[in-house]
Amino acid sequence: NAGVTQTPKFRVLKTGQSMTLLCAQDMNHEYMYWYRQDPGMGLRLIHYSVGEGTTAKGEVPDGYNVSRLKKQNFLLGLESAAPSQTSVYFCASATGTEAFFGQGTRLTVV
């Protein structure tokens, strides 16, 4: 079982460039999430989705956009990358009692 798969695993961007992170889950979960992990700050929720076609803002949404056109996919976009967006990004999908995480995307903005 693949579970939650994130693409790409690593990326280096120049300031001002754009990119999209892809998250795919094969567990038929309704709920999907994007978190970022920074040193000393744990995981912080960027955006989330409670079902196909829906998205909502989390704790730190500024500078990011998301889309959930298909139930199994949740895309995170950076329109104009900034050095402050250097982080490790984790996607998750969830049932009522457990959240399953992808392996992470390490993004560096220079």
Add this chain to the structure above:
Amino acid sequence: DQQVKQNSPSLSVQEGRISILNCDYTNSMFDYFLWYKKYPAEGPTFLISISSIKDKNEDGRFTVFLNKSAKHLSLHIVPSQPGDSAVYFCAASNQGAQKLVFGQGTRLTINP
């Protein structure tokens, strides 16, 4: 405003002894709590959870204790093994496993 706090950035324990990881929360609406384990270059993996209707949940070597009046939970690992060396995150929610709020993490090192 950190709603979930893990005040110990790191913890070192001898193999075979008990590891105790602590977590405090401020939001009284939280009613579901989880512990995740994370190895380098991997995503967090679920370890154990507890609902606010319980004060203890046990799964093998792992036990989570919840003290609602103190807004405190702890994870006990006994006996500790070298493979337990990882970063442990406490998480909380008022919607089951939805919209989890995470603590900063505690790096546990098990020494031989």
